[in-house]
Amino acid sequence: MIIEGIILIFLIIGTSFNTLGVLGLLRFPDLYTRMHATTKATTFGSIFTSLSVVVYGLWLFFDSRDSQFMILAIHAFIAMLALAFTNAVGSHAIARAGHRMGIKPSPAVCDRLEEFHP
Amino acid sequence: MSDPWILLPFWYPIIAVLVILMAGSTIRLYKGPTPADRAVAVDTVNTLTVASLILFGVAFREIIFIDVAIVYSLLSFVATLFIAKYLGGEL
Numbered sequence: 001m002i003i004e005g006i007i008l009i010f011l012i013i014g015t016s017f018n019t020l021g022v023l024g025l026l027r028f029p030d031l032y033t034r035m036h037a038t039t040k041a042t043t044f045g046s047i048f049t050s051l052s053v054v055v056y057g058l059w060l061f062f063d064s065r066d067s068q069f070m071i072l073a074i075h076a077f078i079a080m081l082a083l084a085f086t087n088a089v090g091s092h093a094i095a096r097a098g099h100r101m102g103i104k105p106s107p108a109v110c111d112r113l114e115e116f117h118p
Numbered sequence: 119m120s121d122p123w124i125l126l127p128f129w130y131p132i133i134a135v136l137v138i139l140m141a142g143s144t145i146r147l148y149k150g151p152t153p154a155d156r157a158v159a160v161d162t163v164n165t166l167t168v169a170s171l172i173l174f175g176v177a178f179r180e181i182i183f184i185d186v187a188i189v190y191s192l193l194s195f196v197a198t199l200f201i202a203k204y205l206g207g208e209l
Contacts, residue, residue, distance in 0.1 A: 004126065007126065008128060011128060011132050014169070015132055015135050015136070018135075018136065018139055018166060018169070019135070019139060021162065022139045022142045022143050022162065022166075025142075025143055025146050025158065025159065025162055026142060026143075026145060026146055031152060031154050031155055031158070034146075034155060034158055035158050038143075038158055038161065038162045038165075039161075042162055042165045042166065043165065045169070046165050046166070046168065046169040049132070049136075049169045049172065049173060050169065050172050053172050053173065053175075053176050053184075056126070056176060059124075060122065060123065060124060063122075063124070064122040066122045068181060069122070071181055072175075072176070072181050072184065075181065075184040075185060075188065076172055076175075076184055078188055079168065079172055079184055079187045079188045079191060082188055082191045082192055082195075083165065083168055083169075083191050086191055086192065086194075086195035086198075087161070087165060087195075089195070089199075090161055090194075090195055090198035090199060090202070091158075091161065093198065093199050093202035093203070094154060094157050094158060094161065094198065094201075094202045094205075096202065096206060097154060097157075097201075097202040097203070097205040097206035098152070098154040098205070100205075100206040100207060100208075101152070101153075101154060101205060101206065101207075103152055103154060
């Protein structure tokens with residue numbers, strides 16, 4: 001009962017943060033704030049939904065001593081690590097490309113980064 | 119031998135919410151003013167796809183789906199990097 005509650009809480013936290021990230025993607029005014037919403041909130045939410053699968057696999061492994069659940073938990077953990085690292089680096093690359101394309105933040109009138117890094 | 123999987127009732131509603139969120143970020147993919155906004159929307163759809171694939175692997179009792187999720191996240195990372203290089207004019 002307690003572990004089912006933990007899994008449900010992790011899933012609810014993850015889905016809430018994914019919802020907030022997509023709402024930010026739809027509602028924010030320019031590229032950088034949209035990227036701020038989607039990168040952090042969506043990565044955090046996906047980490048929590050994957051963590052619920054890790055907890056589920058470990059629970060079933062210690063319940064039944066069947067090795068496929070350990071495989072489930074370890075592979076979900078590896079997928080979580082891959083998701084966390086690749087999302088950060090990919091969003092950094094998109095932000096750099098947006099700056100090189102000449103996209104400015106929404107109320108900005110000047111770009112001080114251009115003076116140092118043209 | 120009894121079934122070792124313990125049935126939990128809440129995988130499918132969570133997956134349904136994630137699919138609805140994917141459809142919502144497709145709106146930004148359609149409307150986005152600049153190509154970089156569309157790249158951000160594609161990145162969001164990829165992240166939600168990986169999250170829902172992990173949950174699908176538990177809901178359908180197929181552990182191979184989680185390996186598919188790992189490979190999908192790495193391939194979408196390479197795709198995002200190349201889209202960013204192309205948009206930045208360095209390719």
